[in-house]
Amino acid sequence: MKIAILPGDGIGPEITAQAVRVLNALGESFEMEQAEVGGAGYAAHGHPLPPATLALAKSADAVLFGAVGDYKYDTLERALRPEQAILGLRKELGLFANLRPAILYPELAGASTLKPEVVSGLDILIIRELTGDIYFGKPRGVRECPDGPFKGEREGFDTMRYAESEIRRIAHVAFQAAQKRGKRVTSVDKANVLETFQFWRDIVTDVHKEYGDVELEHMYVDNAAMQLVRAPKKFDVIVTGNMFGDILSDCAAMLTGSIGMLPSASLDANNKGLYEPSHGSAPDIAGKGIANPLATILSAAMMLRYSLDKAGQADRIEAAVKQVLAQGLRTPDIYEAGTTKVGTEEMGNAVVNALR
Amino acid sequence: MKIAILPGDGIGPEITAQAVRVLNALGESFEMEQAEVGGAGYAAHGHPLPPATLALAKSADAVLFGAVGDYKYDTLERALRPEQAILGLRKELGLFANLRPAILYPELAGASTLKPEVVSGLDILIIRELTGDIYFGKPRGVRECPDGPFKGEREGFDTMRYAESEIRRIAHVAFQAAQKRGKRVTSVDKANVLETFQFWRDIVTDVHKEYGDVELEHMYVDNAAMQLVRAPKKFDVIVTGNMFGDILSDCAAMLTGSIGMLPSASLDANNKGLYEPSHGSAPDIAGKGIANPLATILSAAMMLRYSLDKAGQADRIEAAVKQVLAQGLRTPDIYEAGTTKVGTEEMGNAVVNALR
Ligand SMILES: CC(C)[C@H](C(=O)O)[C@@H](O)C(=O)O
Ligand SMILES: CC(C)[C@H](C(=O)O)[C@@H](O)C(=O)O
Numbered sequence: 060m061k062i063a064i065l066p067g068d069g070i071g072p073e074i075t076a077q078a079v080r081v082l083n084a085l086g087e088s089f090e091m092e093q094a095e096v097g098g099a100g101y102a103a104h105g106h107p108l109p110p111a112t113l114a115l116a117k118s119a120d121a122v123l124f125g126a127v128g129d130y131k132y133d134t135l136e137r138a139l140r141p142e143q144a145i146l147g148l149r150k151e152l153g154l155f156a157n158l159r160p161a162i163l164y165p166e167l168a169g170a171s172t173l174k175p176e177v178v179s180g181l182d183i184l185i186i187r188e189l190t191g192d193i194y195f196g197k198p199r200g201v202r203e204c205p206d207g208p209f210k211g212e213r214e215g216f217d218t219m220r221y222a223e224s225e226i227r228r229i230a231h232v233a234f235q236a237a238q239k240r241g242k243r244v245t246s247v248d249k250a251n252v253l254e255t256f257q258f259w260r261d262i263v264t265d266v267h268k269e270y271g272d273v274e275l276e277h278m279y280v281d282n283a284a285m286q287l288v289r290a291p292k293k294f295d296v297i298v299t300g301n302m303f304g305d306i307l308s309d310c311a312a313m314l315t316g317s318i319g320m321l322p323s324a325s326l327d328a329n330n331k332g333l334y335e336p337s338h339g340s341a342p343d344i345a346g347k348g349i350a351n352p353l354a355t356i357l358s359a360a361m362m363l364r365y366s367l368d369k370a371g372q373a374d375r376i377e378a379a380v381k382q383v384l385a386q387g388l389r390t391p392d393i394y395e396a397g398t399t400k401v402g403t404e405e406m407g408n409a410v411v412n413a414l415r
Numbered sequence: 416m417k418i419a420i421l422p423g424d425g426i427g428p429e430i431t432a433q434a435v436r437v438l439n440a441l442g443e444s445f446e447m448e449q450a451e452v453g454g455a456g457y458a459a460h461g462h463p464l465p466p467a468t469l470a471l472a473k474s475a476d477a478v479l480f481g482a483v484g485d486y487k488y489d490t491l492e493r494a495l496r497p498e499q500a501i502l503g504l505r506k507e508l509g510l511f512a513n514l515r516p517a518i519l520y521p522e523l524a525g526a527s528t529l530k531p532e533v534v535s536g537l538d539i540l541i542i543r544e545l546t547g548d549i550y551f552g553k554p555r556g557v558r559e560c561p562d563g564p565f566k567g568e569r570e571g572f573d574t575m576r577y578a579e580s581e582i583r584r585i586a587h588v589a590f591q592a593a594q595k596r597g598k599r600v601t602s603v604d605k606a607n608v609l610e611t612f613q614f615w616r617d618i619v620t621d622v623h624k625e626y627g628d629v630e631l632e633h634m635y636v637d638n639a640a641m642q643l644v645r646a647p648k649k650f651d652v653i654v655t656g657n658m659f660g661d662i663l664s665d666c667a668a669m670l671t672g673s674i675g676m677l678p679s680a681s682l683d684a685n686n687k688g689l690y691e692p693s694h695g696s697a698p699d700i701a702g703k704g705i706a707n708p709l710a711t712i713l714s715a716a717m718m719l720r721y722s723l724d725k726a727g728q729a730d731r732i733e734a735a736v737k738q739v740l741a742q743g744l745r746t747p748d749i750y751e752a753g754t755t756k757v758g759t760e761e762m763g764n765a766v767v768n769a770l771r
Contacts, residue, residue, distance in 0.1 A: 142607050172533040172645055193549075193575060199610045209578030215614025216576040219549060222565030249658075251498050254555045258571025284666040285674075288644065289528055302605075306662055310640040318641075 060367055062089050063119035065096040065112065068141055069340025070350035071125025077352035077407030078123060078359045084411045085372050092119070097127025097141035097340075107144040116148055121366035122333040123359060126340035149189050154325035154333055155225070156232045157187040157304065158361070161291075161311040161321065166384045169395050170316035178314055183294045184236060185311055187304025188229040189325055192255075193219040194301045219255045221300065226259050228328065230266035233298035234273050241295035243274045247283045247303055259300065280307070287311055312337050319351030319392040322358035324365050332366045334358035348402045351390040353380055356410055379413035416723055418445050419475035421452040421468065424497055425696025426706035427481025433708035433763030434479060434715045440767045441728050448475070453483025453497035453696075463500035469507060477722035478504070478689040479715060482696035505545050510681035510689055511581070512588045513543040513660065514717070517647075517667040517677065522740045525751050526672030534670055539650045540592060541667055543660025544585040545681055548611075549575040550657045575611045577656065582615050584684065586622035589654035590629050597651030599630045603639045603659055615656065636663070643667055668693050675707030675748040678714035680721050688722045690714035704758045707746035709736055712766055735769035
């Protein structure tokens, strides 16, 4: 089985290196091949998603992705900026289902800005559609406003859109995920304003007929943002579009206070996937050896479970991570008085040791 | 000066009645005229925004709005549903600037789900553009997908758009509001993905040149949702588009834990405005006399300040509200042990008495 390793920028290389060490410690024989992506792709080959990197990702069974972005690329034209690599990989690989668990580890309850009783035991799964919506819709651009009160002025514009089968397939992913969890799905939309999301609501309601054992509720996105802050534990699985999912999944991750712990999976129709930590490239702390590698290590566990059919190995990694937390080891982002502060590599060591 | 009173549905009539009493207690001679809106408009005249209601709103100097929506109208076709009245009023009256303060009253710090140190003293102002973006953009609808992998299928679609002058005018509102506060503006966009918001960022940056005394930062919407949860007090004024503003302003309101306290203003280019509480119509508690009227009373204060040029009277109302909180009076939504639980009318009485 072949894994493409795309470390990227900022802390990406450091945290990915630890995840690779953990994978190597499992006693499996994975073929791993590395390539530049994001700013590193641009620096080496003039493009954030160089053709060789894309080819490697396509040929692999799964992609382990670090993070992309660095201040030094901020002034590039948009098409060459690091985050275009993520958008390109999602589109080219057809990674339409983004799974983002928001879990609060009991040991880290203090890290949340929310009161312990509001978030302790939090375990929700956000499923974000990842290849449709306003992210890729056309036409888009800057044009002369064609009509109305601003006719003749310049205007920026984009197209939001969802086709029926795009909604159906992500709804199936959500209902099936819920069947393995709390059996409740909250579909988040803005059906009171948007045609796209009235259509979304209609189709999700229709797909739901096939899942009699799962409860479905519809919620407007503004209300969902409120309920995430007010009573996040009321949710089980949230399914939503690309744009709303971008906002809500980051909001939910931050509720835990420990975004450095949260993995993500982006899956295609055949469970091939790209796995990356929910946090970003944090260029401000890059190279200092203090980044938290656990989200990337847990992303590798998701990869084993969803793409490589090795759920047992995924369980082992997750148990090892829980063990190092129980031992009191903390990178600076999750450090609290009374625990032991460690760096990126020490944390990787600890997980590798816990696996033995 | 003429004020249109549009109580609407659910708790709308109860809370508006208390705000009217407060206005009457100021010793001014306002002309107030009432009309049906939302579900009540539909029930009385077959449309959520009956022509006579719209005409009244247009002829008035300001509109005091309760809330709209009730379960019984949920099955109406979209064009007849209560919330269409809000969208119609915004569009017809040109109410492009929505001002939503998120303030945590020290007495109510316990109501927040966030830790006291994260939110105590919170005082941010969200300025949401209210007549552009994907809310009103055309074309929109359900059509046969014209091209791409889903060609021929049904798809829902909408158009996001902002013309240059729409961005300029809301940017001016934000910079001028910041000049009277903490002198910092955070413009929230998604310039890394959307053409509309790259254009937004460019124009806001340009308008900023006229405001040398105000600091401007740009932030992606997903990051803004995270920072609101992580460190909301770092913000002063947030300015953003209609869709992102819908989500972020509700999220920010919920941070305070007391959305029953938060007013809003929606202004046109001449400071005529519509004023309404940030909360909804809460049909589940309608008619029980327990709704919190303070957000509507504080909305009336905003009306005096922004549309009726009576800042002194606005100050009086705000001081009276602080006084009743200091007296320990609380409606059930903000009740805590050790305070005195009161109903809607008692709370109105208390504010009227405090004004004397
Ligand atoms: C970098 C950006 C294009 C991306 C997105 O908006 O999808 C990121 O925010 C994410 O959530 O992975
Ligand atoms: C009711 C709805 C159309 C409205 C909106 O989305 O603007 C509401 O959520 C608001 O924020 O006033």
